[in-house]
Amino acid sequence: MRFDTVIIGGGLAGLVAGISLQKEGRSTAIVSAGQNALHFFSGSFESLEEAPQRLSELFGEAGIRLHYCSGIRLMPLGTFRPAALSLEDVSLFETPGFARKALIVNFAGYHDFFTSFLAEGLEKAGIACRIQALDLPELERIQASPSEMRSVQIARTMDRIWEKVVREVGALLGDEDTVILPQVFGLRDITVPGRIRQAMPARVVFVGTLPPSVPGIRTQALLKRRYEVLGGTYLSGDEVLEADLEDGTVQSVATRNLGTHRLLAEDFILASGGYFSKGLRSNPFRIWEPVFGLDVDFAGDRTAWYDPAFAADQPYMAYGVKTDASLHPLLDGMPVKNLYAVGSVLGATRPEFGSGAGLAVRSAFRAVDAILKEEAL
Amino acid sequence: MNTREFDVIILGGGITGAGTQRDCAMRGLRTLLIERSDIATGATGRNHGLLHSGARYAVNDPESAAECIRENLILRRIASHCVEETDGLFITLPEDDLAYQQTFTDACRAAGIGAEIIDPDLARRLEPSVNPALTGAVRVPDGSVDPFRLCAANMLDAKLRGGQVRLHTEVTGFIREADAIVGVHTRNRQTGACEDFFAPVVVNACGIWGQHIAALAGVGINMYPAKGALLIFAHRINRMVINRCRKPSNADILVPGDTVCVIGTTSTRIPFEECDHVAVTPEEVTLLVTEGALLAPALSSTRILRAYAGVRPLVSSDDDPTGRNISRGIVCLDHESRDGLKGFVTITGGKLMTYRLMAEIATDAVCRKLGVERACETATTPLPGSEERSYEAVARKIWEAPSMAQKAAAARMGTGVSRIRSGKRSDEALICECEEVSVGEINSAIDHLEVSTLTDLRRRTRVGMGTCQGEFCACRAAGLLARAHGCVEREREDLSDFLQERWKGNFPIGWGDTLREAEYTQWVYKHVLGL
Numbered sequence: 001m002r003f004d005t006v007i008i009g010g011g012l013a014g015l016v017a018g019i020s021l022q023k024e025g026r027s028t029a030i031v032s033a034g035q036n037a038l039h040f041f042s043g044s045f046e047s048l049e050e051a052p053q054r055l056s057e058l059f060g061e062a063g064i065r066l067h068y069c070s071g072i073r074l075m076p077l078g079t080f081r082p083a084a085l086s087l088e089d090v091s092l093f094e095t096p097g098f099a100r101k102a103l104i105v106n107f108a109g110y111h112d113f114f115t116s117f118l119a120e121g122l123e124k125a126g127i128a129c130r131i132q133a134l135d136l137p138e139l140e141r142i143q144a145s146p147s148e149m150r151s152v153q154i155a156r157t158m159d160r161i162w163e164k165v166v167r168e169v170g171a172l173l174g175d176e177d178t179v180i181l182p183q184v185f186g187l188r189d190i191t192v193p194g195r196i197r198q199a200m201p202a203r204v205v206f207v208g209t210l211p212p213s214v215p216g217i218r219t220q221a222l223l224k225r226r227y228e229v230l231g232g233t234y235l236s237g238d239e240v241l242e243a244d245l246e247d248g249t250v251q252s253v254a255t256r257n258l259g260t261h262r263l264l265a266e267d268f269i270l271a272s273g274g275y276f277s278k279g280l281r282s283n284p285f286r287i288w289e290p291v292f293g294l295d296v297d298f299a300g301d302r303t304a305w306y307d308p309a310f311a312a313d314q315p316y317m318a319y320g321v322k323t324d325a326s327l328h329p330l331l332d333g334m335p336v337k338n339l340y341a342v343g344s345v346l347g348a349t350r351p352e353f354g355s356g357a358g359l360a361v362r363s364a365f366r367a368v369d370a371i372l373k374e375e376a377l
Numbered sequence: 378m379n380t381r382e383f384d385v386i387i388l389g390g391g392i393t394g395a396g397t398q399r400d401c402a403m404r405g406l407r408t409l410l411i412e413r414s415d416i417a418t419g420a421t422g423r424n425h426g427l428l429h430s431g432a433r434y435a436v437n438d439p440e441s442a443a444e445c446i447r448e449n450l451i452l453r454r455i456a457s458h459c460v461e462e463t464d465g466l467f468i469t470l471p472e473d474d475l476a477y478q479q480t481f482t483d484a485c486r487a488a489g490i491g492a493e494i495i496d497p498d499l500a501r502r503l504e505p506s507v508n509p510a511l512t513g514a515v516r517v518p519d520g521s522v523d524p525f526r527l528c529a530a531n532m533l534d535a536k537l538r539g540g541q542v543r544l545h546t547e548v549t550g551f552i553r554e555a556d557a558i559v560g561v562h563t564r565n566r567q568t569g570a571c572e573d574f575f576a577p578v579v580v581n582a583c584g585i586w587g588q589h590i591a592a593l594a595g596v597g598i599n600m601y602p603a604k605g606a607l608l609i610f611a612h613r614i615n616r617m618v619i620n621r622c623r624k625p626s627n628a629d630i631l632v633p634g635d636t637v638c639v640i641g642t643t644s645t646r647i648p649f650e651e652c653d654h655v656a657v658t659p660e661e662v663t664l665l666v667t668e669g670a671l672l673a674p675a676l677s678s679t680r681i682l683r684a685y686a687g688v689r690p691l692v693s694s695d696d697d698p699t700g701r702n703i704s705r706g707i708v709c710l711d712h713e714s715r716d717g718l719k720g721f722v723t724i725t726g727g728k729l730m731t732y733r734l735m736a737e738i739a740t741d742a743v744c745r746k747l748g749v750e751r752a753c754e755t756a757t758t759p760l761p762g763s764e765e766r767s768y769e770a771v772a773r774k775i776w777e778a779p780s781m782a783q784k785a786a787a788a789r790m791g792t793g794v795s796r797i798r799s800g801k802r803s804d805e806a807l808i809c810e811c812e813e814v815s816v817g818e819i820n821s822a823i824d825h826l827e828v829s830t831l832t833d834l835r836r837r838t839r840v841g842m843g844t845c846q847g848e849f850c851a852c853r854a855a856g857l858l859a860r861a862h863g864c865v866e867r868e869r870e871d872l873s874d875f876l877q878e879r880w881k882g883n884f885p886i887g888w889g890d891t892l893r894e895a896e897y898t899q900w901v902y903k904h905v906l907g908l
Contacts, residue, residue, distance in 0.1 A: 040897075042905045075907020077852075077869065109803045111816070111853040120865035146782055146807040146815060210849055211901060275896040282888040284663075303659060306887055310880035311873065311908075314899060316892065356904060 002264045003029045003233070005371060006253060008240045008291060009271030009279065011036030013343030013360035015223040017269050019058055020368040022230035029233040029263060031240050031255055036277055037344070037360075041216030042208055043090040043183070044073060044083075045361065047354025051085050055361055062226035063190055064219060072096060076114055076208040078121025084358075089183055089193050089215040091205040096125035099178035099203065105169050106182065108135040109143050112151060112210035113182040122180075132172050134165065155187035155214045162192055166199045178203045184214050190222065240291050243268075248331070249338050253291070267338045267371050270294075270321070270329065271364070274344040280320065287319055289345065295322040295330040297347070320347025326370050327363060340367035383409045383541075383576040385743050386561060388548055388590055390414075391421035392524060393724055394582035395531035396736030396755070402538035403758065404744060404751040409574055410532070410540065411563060413547040415833045417528040419584045421729065422836060423687025425607065425632045425639050427618060428452060428460055428520035429730045432467060432492060433625055435484035441706060442488035445730050449518065451756050452527075452733070458762040458791025459527040463633060465519025465618030466500055467492075468511040470671060473623045478513050481622055485517065492517050506615045506673040519618040521634040524729055525836040526789065529826055530760040533793075537761065544827050546572075551579070551594045557719035558594060567829065578743050581723040584690035585652050591723060596716040598723060599693040602652050604686050606661040607641030608669070608886065611680040611844045614638055619672045628668030636812065636843065637682060640669035647688070657684040657885045680890045682844065683882035692726045707731060709738045713746075720746070762791030780805070782813040789839065790818070797821045808857070809850035811843020819854060823861045831855060831875040846879045848898045852906065873908060 005021055007014045010032025021028050051059075051066050059066055066087065071094040072080045083092040102122055104115045119129035138161050142148045158165065162185055169179055183206045186192030197204045224234055238257040243250055252262040272279030272291065281290050287298040287305075298319040299305060305316040321329045321341045328335035342363040349355035353362040383406075387398045390412025398410045412418075431445030453460055469475050478494065485492035493516045500507055500514035507514075532542060545566045552560035552573060560575035583590045588600040613633050621629035632639045643661050662684055670677040692708045708726035712718040724739035737753045744751065765771050772779035772787035775795055779787065782805070787794045797817040798804050804817030822828050822837045831847075831854055834840050840854050841847030851872060859868040876898070883895055902908045 040901060040905055046904060077872075077906050077908050078865070079907040081907055109806055111806065111808060111856055112849075114852065114856055116856060116859045116865050117869065120869075140802075143802050143806070146780070146805045147810050149806055208905060210852060211905065213905070275893045276900075278893070282892050284888050302888070306884040308881070308884065310877045310899070311903070314895075316887070317896060317899070 001029070001258075001261060003027050004265060005267045005269060006031070006263045006265040007269040007271055008253070009036070009273055009277070009343065009345075010224070010234060010236070011271065011273060011277070011343065011360065012038055012223075012357055013364045014269070014271035015220075015227055016058065016361055016364040017271060017342060017368050018227050018232050019062070019223065019230060020054075020365065021371065022227060022232045024372055026371075027231070029235060030227065031235045031238050031253075031263070033239045033278070034237060036220070036273060038216045038220040039213060040211035041213045041219065041357065043087045043213070043215045045085040045358050046356035047358030048085040048361065052365070054365065062222045064222055067092065069094065074118070074121070074205065074207055076117075076210075078114065078117040078119070080121070080125075087215050087219065089186075089206045097127060099127050101128045101176045102130075102178040102180055102205075103169075103173055103176040103202070104129055104131045104180040105172065106131070106133050107139055107149075107154060108133040109139070110149050110154065110182070112149075113207070118180060118207060127178075130174070130176065134168055136161070136165070150212075151182070151184050151209045151214050152187065152212050152217065155184040158185050159188050159192070162196060163199070166196055170201055173202055176202055178205060180205050180207055182209045183207060184209065187214050187218055190218060243292050245292070245331070245336070248334055248336055250292070250336060267340070267374075269367055270339060270341045270345055271343045272345050274317070274320075274348065277344075279345040287316070289321050292329070292331060292336070292339070294336075294341070295333065296320065297322050317348040321345055327367050340370065342367050381572070381574050383407045383574065384747060385578045385580060386411065386574055386576040387580045387582055388561070389582035389584060389587070390416040390528070390532070390542075390544060391419050391582065391584055392417065392528045392531065392729055392732040393584070393727065393735050393739075394580075395528045395535065396732045397580055397582055397724065397739045398535040398540050399531045399538075400736045400740040400753060400755050401743060402535045402540045403754055404740060404749060406743070406747070406749065408535060408540040409576070410535065410542045411546050411548060411561065411574070412542075412544050413566065415544055415830070415836060416532055416827075417525045417836055419586065420687045420690055421524050421528055423607075423685055424524065424605070424729055425630055425641050426521050426524055426634045427630060427632045428522040429728070430465060430517040430519045431488055431490050432465070432481070432485050432515075432517040432519070433620065433630075435488050435490060436481055437625070439484065439488050441728075442484070442490065444734060445728070446488060446490045446518070448730050448734055449520070452522065452730075453520070455756070455759045456522070456527055456530065456763050457759075457766045458768065458788070458793075459523045459530060459760075461521045461634070463520050463617045465517045465620060466504055466507065467515040467517060467620045467622035468500065468507060468672070469513035469622045470508060471510055471512055473621065475513050478515060478622055482515055485515075490517060504615060504617045504619065506675050507619055508671060508674055513622065515622060519620070521618065521632050522729070523634065527760075529837050530762050533826065534761050542827055544833075545829060548590065548593065556717060558721045578720050578722065578746050580739055580743060581721065582725070582739065584725065585688045587690065587723055587725050588649065594712070594718065594721055596712050596718055596721070598710070598725070600649070600725070601691040601693045602647050602649055603689045603691055604645045604647045604655050605642035605689060606657045606665065606684065606686040607639055608662065608665045608684050609682045610638050610640070610676060611682040612637070614675045614679055615673055621672065628665045629672070631669060631672045631676070635839065640665050640672070640676065652688050655686040655688060657686050659885070662885055680844075681886040682846065682891070684885040685882050690725050707735050707738060709735075709742055711742055722746075762793040764792045782807060782815055785813040786815065786818050796825060808853045809838075809840045809843065811845050811850070812839040814838050814840050814850070816857065819857055820861075823858070828858070829862070830871045831858065832878055834858065835875075841875070841879065845894065846883060846898070847875060848894065848901065851875050869908070876902060876908075
């Protein structure tokens, strides 16, 4: 099978690259091994503030609105972080004292939403808090199994009964000006969080839960749909096993599901992620990139891979494939001309791209521009 | 409740201290146990969890071997919910001398250990994970024992008999009257509160830290700190304990326990000052992995969960300060006859396996001092949780059709599982999915087992011990602890400490799937949850 560009990895970086290229009339395929970092997305684009015009456009066309205001956001353990470009689910505030009094509502038996931590954090900011639990008969079936009260299962029920939840929360509301709810709304329908905000007689703030992230999964689904509407070929549950290189150029890649039907293309984008996504692999002696065997920047002495402090920036996270300035990765010191590395396979942070979702988006756009420019020549 | 006067104060919340408190309480004494950190934080919780048959010592130390097998048989009766009767193999590999097998078996029999030479083919069938190249095998009555559970059961029994326990409390000095110890000054390390407690006898059961405690009392004990490093694998690949049939050496015991298995150990003398901060070196990791794969080749492709190290409380004999003449036996020092200091007894040396005997010896010494004449009954009285032998039977008595999680809880708690509030669906929700620990089991530990931190909770319930190393359950359990203790600020710090403690055991083996999991955990806590 022949495409203009084959993209390895179906997370944020791969999808942004795929959508952008499809929009410019290129034919592309994305090979996706399964879950990716969007499944535990906080809803905020680390290291991005005002959305680049093309990002707002790209997300807007997929039905996703982004917003930013300079200030702070509330984290699931009751701490505050500087605001970043965010999905609409995430509320951004100018100051920590954004309310007078807040009602924190959880579902009975749900342990992945940290009400007492939130209350403590808010009270420190001068916001009086009251915690209430909703005991909903609609959740009984999920609760019957001891490990099912998790975000996605609850969100599936909420898609059906969110209007009832709004009524019940409304009935619990006293003189609070703000209601805090877990981010388990609008798994399939992105308009739900907005409609809850409209229907509630107080301001609604959605706060994250333990992964999986409901807004993240929804974002992944909407971007994937947009990509397919534009004619992209998204190969789910498949994995690139090896690549064929000639004269420093990638000719084709083989995948597990397609067997001998290799994927051929003019250009390839490696968006395979970090360690968790298996874009980078490690053993006691080295760290390597498994598809192409690209050059990876890492310390030869394993003890230098870690900082003994859990909370410190870990050296191993900064390791990634080496590239030239145009994101062509190096193989035995030589750039691979028609291959681009984007997202966290580059390492967790790159000075020019930032980290996390910011890194994914910025590096994907850079690769897309390079591919389009090359073709124009 | 607020009395400050006791018959005996026991220092040290390891298995020796907890066992001594139980024995003293059973003989009718008013007891107080003081531990600077949590139960089982020293050598008690940092070993193989091997229910030694004694076979390992049979050739070189027949006396210890005989002690081991006697205590082994006792623990199977009194602590059945802490013990798994797996049996063990001593295998001979092509590079080992097969002639040693006969010497070994003869020595075992002389010590009273049922050792049976079996056909290598039978060994391969009994234990499919064993190195198939083995040329000989001996079957012995080894098993596995959960030292955290054993320690908690001793402490719980002492409490049920009126004993008091002060955890996270350190002794800052001794109260003396003339030539006698009459009490201790203490300081609670969490609240800073200082309290004095009084008793005519104080027992020093602080393991390697006993040297420091003795110095505080003004007497000298010469300990010999020997570090041992071990690795836990994320899967249980063996059914039986696997040992090498040769002179005891490094990394030649593989012990299965619950859902994991443990390879160890090494032995390195370390300076006394390092006892609080032992770390596993890359060389030790390499040695353990290489030698472990000789016992069971599957280990080389099994994910390693953690690396950890403990310090054996070995004692240099009094006339040999160089430490060459090390005893692995039990040492009970009456400081009145030894140093002219009344009211102070040190119990040290020994092994996890012989904790009950150590407790008996120490309690006998205490009773002699107090003029109490009552025989020791710990060898025949089951610990709480072990009144019934089969966890299946226990589970069925409480639940008509026990779920997997309820069976897991019954295996962990024995008859104590009836303490779990049940019947309510909300109590059955799982907090820790790797180890199947429910809300009910966690609340029960908080109510009955002196839990103040997440790490305490882990030692009592296995929360966070599984393949995810506390990634999600730490947060959920922190929510329950915050509610129980009513202090979120402390709990947030506790959560950080817990994750730090997990990382300490992960980074020495940080590659492959362990690094994948670590990256995920570090990303989630930092960027998603905002800790």
